[in-house]
Amino acid sequence: MTVMDSQGSGEPARPGHQAQGADLAAQIVLVARGDAAAFDAVFDRISAHVFGIVRRVIRDPAQSEEVTQEVLLEVWRNASTFDAGRGSVMAWVSMLAHRRAVDRVRSVQKETERERRIATSEIPFDEVAEAVESGLERERVRRCLGTLTELQRESVTLAYYGGYTYGQVASLLSVPQGTVKTRMRDALIRLRDCLGVAE
Amino acid sequence: MKLSGITMRRTGAREPHTLAGAYVMDAISPPDRARFERHLERCDECSREVDGLREATARLASATAASPPSGLKERVMAAAAMTRQQPPAAPVADSPKVTISAWFRDLGVLAWPNRLALAGGALAVALLALVVTFGVSNGSMQQQLDDAVASSQQVAGVLTAQDAHMMAGQVLGGGTISVVMSRSKDALVFTAKGLRPLPATRGYELWLVGPGGPRPIEMLPPESDGMISPVIVGGLRHGDHLVLTVEPAGGAPHPDKPMMLNLIL
Numbered sequence: 001m002t003v004m005d006s007q008g009s010g011e012p013a014r015p016g017h018q019a020q021g022a023d024l025a026a027q028i029v030l031v032a033r034g035d036a037a038a039f040d041a042v043f044d045r046i047s048a049h050v051f052g053i054v055r056r057v058i059r060d061p062a063q064s065e066e067v068t069q070e071v072l073l074e075v076w077r078n079a080s081t082f083d084a085g086r087g088s089v090m091a092w093v094s095m096l097a098h099r100r101a102v103d104r105v106r107s108v109q110k111e112t113e114r115e116r117r118i119a120t121s122e123i124p125f126d127e128v129a130e131a132v133e134s135g136l137e138r139e140r141v142r143r144c145l146g147t148l149t150e151l152q153r154e155s156v157t158l159a160y161y162g163g164y165t166y167g168q169v170a171s172l173l174s175v176p177q178g179t180v181k182t183r184m185r186d187a188l189i190r191l192r193d194c195l196g197v198a199e
Numbered sequence: 200m201k202l203s204g205i206t207m208r209r210t211g212a213r214e215p216h217t218l219a220g221a222y223v224m225d226a227i228s229p230p231d232r233a234r235f236e237r238h239l240e241r242c243d244e245c246s247r248e249v250d251g252l253r254e255a256t257a258r259l260a261s262a263t264a265a266s267p268p269s270g271l272k273e274r275v276m277a278a279a280a281m282t283r284q285q286p287p288a289a290p291v292a293d294s295p296k297v298t299i300s301a302w303f304r305d306l307g308v309l310a311w312p313n314r315l316a317l318a319g320g321a322l323a324v325a326l327l328a329l330v331v332t333f334g335v336s337n338g339s340m341q342q343q344l345d346d347a348v349a350s351s352q353q354v355a356g357v358l359t360a361q362d363a364h365m366m367a368g369q370v371l372g373g374g375t376i377s378v379v380m381s382r383s384k385d386a387l388v389f390t391a392k393g394l395r396p397l398p399a400t401r402g403y404e405l406w407l408v409g410p411g412g413p414r415p416i417e418m419l420p421p422e423s424d425g426m427i428s429p430v431i432v433g434g435l436r437h438g439d440h441l442v443l444t445v446e447p448a449g450g451a452p453h454p455d456k457p458m459m460l461n462l463i464l
Binding site for chain 1: 226250251255256258260262263264265266268274279283359361385
């Protein structure tokens with residue numbers, strides 16, 4: 001199931017990100033109380049999201065599945081730590097998923113894999129273009145990535161989808177680390193505004 | 200919104216808040232992460248900015264959404280059913296009782312922790328093979344297979360955890376045990392071999408003994424080819440010991456002395 005499926009077919013009575021987000025946050029509260037049915041529903045809403053970003057960073061299908069399982073179990077275990085005042089469930093879940101995926105990549109990476117990943121990351125925007133081929137959300141993200149400068153876009157895609165540190169991104173792009181740091185922040189601010197993220 | 204941290208520049212100081220973008224994309228080293236998180240504690244504005252940027256990264260993530268492999272849901276739901284949840288962060292005044300500590304002192308600790316990183320995964324493979332070989336012990340054939348599969352997945356989850364480490368111990372009266380534990384999963388995998396044979400009316404029972412008292416885990420299955428098939432133990436709490444006792448074959452509500460094994464986790 002894709003994100004679009006879960007938004008489109010699952011709950012026709014709840015259009016829009018906001019209502020869905022509030023609904024999901026309410027379910028997380030139930031999960032924190034040990035409600036297995038709520039966790040079942042939450043799973044359906046977040047699993048494609050989690051698996052997608054984990055696989056994008058890790059690549060290896062078996063490891064991606066394993067880490068996805070860990071992340072989803074972490075949602076169950078740590079549901080009580082979710083703070084709706086800090087942001088949406090999706091932001092929280094994305095943080096858990098991305099952090100674990102990156103940790104996995106950095107801890108187990110072999111040199112040869114690293115080299116292969118560097119080679120395939122030379123065309124980050126094309127990779128994203130390939131990944132975001134369908135769906136309204138994908139199209140929106142793609143369009144907003146397109147509004148960034150090339151350096152901003154490459155910094156974001158290498159860091160977020162490639163799992164690189166800003167130092168590694170700086171090496172790959174042959175620019176100073178300080179430049180990459182500020183470009184990453186500028187890029188995310190622009191993306192946030194372009195995507196109409198509610199704060 | 201400031202764009203590149205030009206305001207509030209402090210001479211000579213690095214500007215931590217320019218790390219906000221790298222931070223929310225996990226593109227920083229652990230020391231940088233810790234430094235930035237200390238900065239966040241003091242800077243409400245930065246904290247709000249980080250929260251907003253996280254929403255943007257969530258959208259980057261959602262653009263990659265893909266159907267997870269079939270069977271994942273069943274495994275996650277099964278694992279959740281046996282995974283204890285974290286309590287809320289709000290402080291709960293509840294001083295741990297230590298009534299059991301004297302009980303611990305009865306026997307010298309027979310275990311020695313042996314922190315072996317499971318880098319090669321050779322042990323994981325070996326234990327998985329054990330699960331496949333010995334994980335089927337009772338119930339109908341289908342139930343046996345289901346149990347074996349579920350069990351091996353839980354075992355694999357512990358063995359492949361990043362913080363998995365191994366401990367070994369000797370059992371009073373003979374035999375050795377080995378444990379692979381993951382704090383992040385609050386679980387361990389237990390195996391034993393060479394245990395002294397017991398009469399049919401008696402059996403080895405496994406316990407977790409913590410500040411709150413002993414919790415029975417299960418009666419160990421009989422040895423097969425000189426080895427106890429792996430037992431997965433979930434719901435570990437801080438301060439737990441893993442204890443093995445000899446009890447009536449049906450199990451006992453409280454552990455009987457002497458402890459055949461007392462492993463500090």
